[in-house]
Amino acid sequence: MAKCLLRVFAMGRPKICLPINSEAKATFCGVIPTVTVEHPGIVRQLDTQQRERCMYSHYKKMATFAGKGNDLIFRQLLEYKSFTYTYLLADPQTKEAILIDPVYETAERDVKLVHDLGLNLVYGVNTHVHADHITGTGEIKKKIPTCKSVISKISEAQADVKVKEGDKIKFGKFEIECRSTPGHTNGCMTYVLHNKGLVFTGDALLIRGCGRTDFQQGSAETLYKSVHEKILSLPPDYRLFPAHDYTGQTSTTVEEEKKCNPRLTKTLPEFVKIMKELNLPYPKQIDRALPANMVCGLQVPPEEAKTEAKA
Numbered sequence: 001m002a003k004c005l006l007r008v009f010a011m012g013r014p015k016i017c018l019p020i021n022s023e024a025k026a027t028f029c030g031v032i033p034t035v036t037v038e039h040p041g042i043v044r045q046l047d048t049q050q051r052e053r054c055m056y057s058h059y060k061k062m063a064t065f066a067g068k069g070n071d072l073i074f075r076q077l078l079e080y081k082s083f084t085y086t087y088l089l090a091d092p093q094t095k096e097a098i099l100i101d102p103v104y105e106t107a108e109r110d111v112k113l114v115h116d117l118g119l120n121l122v123y124g125v126n127t128h129v130h131a132d133h134i135t136g137t138g139e140i141k142k143k144i145p146t147c148k149s150v151i152s153k154i155s156e157a158q159a160d161v162k163v164k165e166g167d168k169i170k171f172g173k174f175e176i177e178c179r180s181t182p183g184h185t186n187g188c189m190t191y192v193l194h195n196k197g198l199v200f201t202g203d204a205l206l207i208r209g210c211g212r213t214d215f216q217q218g219s220a221e222t223l224y225k226s227v228h229e230k231i232l233s234l235p236p237d238y239r240l241f242p243a244h245d246y247t248g249q250t251s252t253t254v255e256e257e258k259k260c261n262p263r264l265t266k267t268l269p270e271f272v273k274i275m276k277e278l279n280l281p282y283p284k285q286i287d288r289a290l291p292a293n294m295v296c297g298l299q300v301p302p303e304e305a306k307t308e309a310k311a
């Protein structure tokens, strides 16, 4: 049995508050880890009922993130070679889960997390054809064959599900809305979980920045329009999660970016000039990433995929 040290202090006394329910038990596959309450001068083993109460409290904290209600499992995961963020979202009741922007190198880690939490991964969702790393959706599908890969139709990449503007991707009681946000690439999608106010922007909007526009049909004018019309028009408290951050930050909000984004607070001509003058080196992995990502989730050349689809 797993041993979980729970340090709970309230007014200098260990605090146990909520009763466990069947959902929480199911999340831990019916196994309630051993819980010890540590307190200065007090370390004691809890009885079963106390342990159950503690675990529910722990579970509620784990499952809660940036939104109303305690009913969304949410994890932000980092792949630190390309500084890519992968997001795990799940409905703890039905166990249905999705991964947004998994990475090839960390696919095994993500699959293990899905299994550890007893989740049923239904979709591996790509925000776009990445140029700096290989998507993890192909590897994940090998390990979880029922998981479907997703990408925008406009990207022209091969995938199990090709989404367009306004489509909804459902997992359990949740759904994310697909918003087409071209400019970094023509096929970029931003995914919005409205009832939690969470937005997954891919490379369209980065924290205090935005995706480069110098390859893959990039266009500064198009990106400016996309970000203003589809992302910064959302309610100010919506929390934005990018596909990358190179400065160690994890999230931002619509309000923050409207005030502080050094590129997107400028006029369109100023923005276009900034983007022209970025002069970033090409991503190191671009030559292997682009062809692999054009078959995201299938990992077979497009011609073979077509033959399989016909058969």
Ligand SMILES: N[C@@H](CCC(=O)N[C@@H](CSS)C(=O)NCC(=O)O)C(=O)O
Residues within 6 Å of the ligand: 082, 130, 131, 132, 203, 209, 210, 211, 212, 213, 244, 280, 281, 282, 283, 284, 285
């Ligand atoms: N050095 C990295 C690539 C860094 C980079 O170009 N990032 C892209 C997103 S991935 S294509 C970008 O849009 N950056 C915008 C910016 O302002 O940094 C590598 O070699 O992989």
